Amino acid sequence: MTDTTHGIGGLTFDASKRDWPPEAGVAIALVLITATFEILGRLIYGESFLFNTREGVDGLFNTQRLQVIILQVSIIGIISLGVTQVILTGGIDLSSGSVVAMTAMIAMSFAQVGDINGIPNSRAVFFDSGWVNLPVMLPVLVALAVGLCAGLVNGAFVAYTGIPPFIATLGMMVAARGAAQWWTAGQPVSFPTESYAAIGGGMMPVAIFVGLAILFHLILKYTVYGKHTYAIGSNEAAARMSGINVKRHKLMVYAMAGLLTGIAALVLSSKNLTAQSGMGLMYELDAIAMAVIGGISLQGGRGSVLGTVLGALIFGVIISGFTFLKLDAYYQEMVKGGIIVGAVVLDQWRQGRAARKM
Amino acid sequence: MSDIQTNISAGDVDHADGHPGDVILRTEKLTKHYGGVHALVDCDFEIRKGEHVAIMGDNGAGKSTFVRQITAVEQKTSGRIWFDGAYRDFNGPLEAREAGIETVFQNLALADHLDVPDNLFLGREKTLFNLGPFSILDYRGMREATMAGLQKTGVKIPNIRNTIQYMSGGQRQCVAIARTATFHSKLTIMDEPTAALGVQETAQVENIIRTLKEQGEPLILISHNMRQVMELCDRIVVWRRGRVCANLNVAETTGEEVVAYITGAKTQPEYASAA
Numbered sequence: 001m002t003d004t005t006h007g008i009g010g011l012t013f014d015a016s017k018r019d020w021p022p023e024a025g026v027a028i029a030l031v032l033i034t035a036t037f038e039i040l041g042r043l044i045y046g047e048s049f050l051f052n053t054r055e056g057v058d059g060l061f062n063t064q065r066l067q068v069i070i071l072q073v074s075i076i077g078i079i080s081l082g083v084t085q086v087i088l089t090g091g092i093d094l095s096s097g098s099v100v101a102m103t104a105m106i107a108m109s110f111a112q113v114g115d116i117n118g119i120p121n122s123r124a125v126f127f128d129s130g131w132v133n134l135p136v137m138l139p140v141l142v143a144l145a146v147g148l149c150a151g152l153v154n155g156a157f158v159a160y161t162g163i164p165p166f167i168a169t170l171g172m173m174v175a176a177r178g179a180a181q182w183w184t185a186g187q188p189v190s191f192p193t194e195s196y197a198a199i200g201g202g203m204m205p206v207a208i209f210v211g212l213a214i215l216f217h218l219i220l221k222y223t224v225y226g227k228h229t230y231a232i233g234s235n236e237a238a239a240r241m242s243g244i245n246v247k248r249h250k251l252m253v254y255a256m257a258g259l260l261t262g263i264a265a266l267v268l269s270s271k272n273l274t275a276q277s278g279m280g281l282m283y284e285l286d287a288i289a290m291a292v293i294g295g296i297s298l299q300g301g302r303g304s305v306l307g308t309v310l311g312a313l314i315f316g317v318i319i320s321g322f323t324f325l326k327l328d329a330y331y332q333e334m335v336k337g338g339i340i341v342g343a344v345v346l347d348q349w350r351q352g353r354a355a356r357k358m
Numbered sequence: 359m360s361d362i363q364t365n366i367s368a369g370d371v372d373h374a375d376g377h378p379g380d381v382i383l384r385t386e387k388l389t390k391h392y393g394g395v396h397a398l399v400d401c402d403f404e405i406r407k408g409e410h411v412a413i414m415g416d417n418g419a420g421k422s423t424f425v426r427q428i429t430a431v432e433q434k435t436s437g438r439i440w441f442d443g444a445y446r447d448f449n450g451p452l453e454a455r456e457a458g459i460e461t462v463f464q465n466l467a468l469a470d471h472l473d474v475p476d477n478l479f480l481g482r483e484k485t486l487f488n489l490g491p492f493s494i495l496d497y498r499g500m501r502e503a504t505m506a507g508l509q510k511t512g513v514k515i516p517n518i519r520n521t522i523q524y525m526s527g528g529q530r531q532c533v534a535i536a537r538t539a540t541f542h543s544k545l546t547i548m549d550e551p552t553a554a555l556g557v558q559e560t561a562q563v564e565n566i567i568r569t570l571k572e573q574g575e576p577l578i579l580i581s582h583n584m585r586q587v588m589e590l591c592d593r594i595v596v597w598r599r600g601r602v603c604a605n606l607n608v609a610e611t612t613g614e615e616v617v618a619y620i621t622g623a624k625t626q627p628e629y630a631s632a633a
Contacts, residue, residue, distance in 0.1 A: 224483050225491040227472075231480055234469035241431065241467040242481030243452025252491065301471040 022295030022303060022350070026310040029293075033314060037321035049324055065324070067203065069316035073290070074205035075271070077312040078264040080287040081216050082151075082257030084308045087291055088220075089253050090233045090300030091158060091165035095172035096261045096287050099150045100280030101180035103265035107143035108189040108275035110134055111196035121191055125184060136195040143266040144259060150176060151258015155251035173284065180277040190274040200271030208267055209312075212260065217305040229253060233300025289336070290315055293343045297351070314339070380407045381440075382545050382576050383428065383459075388437035390423055397423040399600045401437070405545070408574040410567070412587040412608075415597030416620055421580045424597070425547055429461045430454040442544050452481060458544030462534045462551055474518035475500040478507065478537050507540030510573075511566045528559025535566050538575070546570060547578045552586065564590060584613045596620055603629045 037049040050066075052059050079096045086093045109125035114132035124132050150172060157168035198204070220226035228249050231239040240246050264283075269275040294311025296303030318339070322332040383405050390398035398420045405411045413421050426432040428439055430448035439446055441457060448454040451461075468477050475497070484500045485493035504518055513532040515525075522530060531551055538546045548567075552560040567590050570577055581587050587594060588608055596604040596619040604619040604626045618624040 219492065222494055222497075223489075223492045224485060224495060227476060227480075227483060227495060228491075230471060231469045231476075234471040235467075238467040238469050239480065241451055241463060243450060243455060244481045249491075301469070 023307045069320045073312040073316040074209035076286045077209045080290040082260035083287040084291045088233045094169040097280040097283035098173045098176035099261045100265040102176040103146040104269035104275035105183045107139045111139035111192040143262045147258045147262015151255040155254030159247040159250040188276040200267040289340045384440040386438040389435045391435045410577045410591045412591040412594045413580045419597040420600040460538040460543035462548040470523040475504040549580045
């Protein structure tokens, strides 16, 4: 204790003893998985997974494959951005998939065309009311509002009744699926206007996903909202004693997750040009898995949007890689399941190691 | 007995603005019931500016309950609290903190995954623009204020950007105490600040308490450690079964006497109702 550069209690600070940020591990995993597919592809088929080997095409990388990798995870990725925030507070949201279906059904109903190739589209939900060919703003606002409401209901139950988030969002999961079926008595809603179809067309889902990811990265890192989200997940009692309105903040976080789910529903129904009550099945679990693989601790308080984006990319690479290796989809699911459990085991191990170091 | 003692026993509490100018906090008949449990009964307590007062008593005597009432973590059943020039009725811990009552809680109110400045400013972050919950954090301002606060208390933390989870118990306790200095609080309350600490770490925390004393910061210290209390405090107020049973000047008492009050072997005549 004579050396004043030392810490209290004789402890010293050793930079080499600092843990790697969890994102670094996820990034390494992403590289390793990609490399595995690259090597297997070259060994088995003599083809490259990542690089451009086609004649007469310019570019180092197989651009098409890269696009597919990110495109196929963009929509669930958008949901995962909301789920990330919920998990950071120490909660969970199981309702996303069903809310996607409910939101898509309702929003799509306000986006239908009045006639198809000159024939009146009499199966449009609001055909009799004449609510067809509406400006695209309307279904967009409806989607945001429905998603937001579902999130607010989740948040209200979690924050103000004290029931576990697992139960509150499980209830929403079942109820929203029911609402999606009730809306049209199970009939799909199709034939959106051109401007609605443009929302999820081409690479738009990727652009929306990346844009939102950057936005929420900044929000979580640089705003009071983000700081309180981490604080509640890290030590809820401390947050309350510090004067943070924990209940109101949880309500906001679940509402934010609902809003993002609404956006995902918008993009998905637009991309598919149809909304069905069965859509979005298991999306909630994939969204949670992306976050968990990306290093978001289920105990709350640890992780980042960057991690979730990397987790989503790992998902994309695995799906593309299995297709590339011409392996059946069941293997894909089995490996995905293994990776999810592996990610949580790794997180536990890291936590344990941190505790032993103290 | 001290003059404060006389003040209280004379019931000298209702003159309009005749409060002694240097009293920072006074409670009058402070009472807290949890259902049928009378955790705190008619507590009159006073602390002056620059004074360090120890609160002692057996487990369940009402020490922590008393702190939770004056910091508004819980709402009192009855009684009045006079703080810094006026009767105050805080609606929550944040209001009490904003008024200048800073508390180091027994179970450290720190978020493990946040770093030192984040923890110091938890719930009252410095912001650059006010956009409600989406206000932009002033990381730099918070870092600088943290450094200043740590310097003032003599707390040494190797790297304030490290998350709290990797710090020792002593360092964590120092971070909690440094909140006080950072926010220029008018009254600091410490609830068993060294109960979980080793010898060296305890010495460090005690040094910080001495620094606060030199700077004239009033302090309420809850402690079971007789040596610590005798060394660091001016006065000892003893609680027993939810009531105050003694108010002792450290210079005029001994450890044995304090223990006698704590265990119930003795009660000061002024507090006969607590017997």
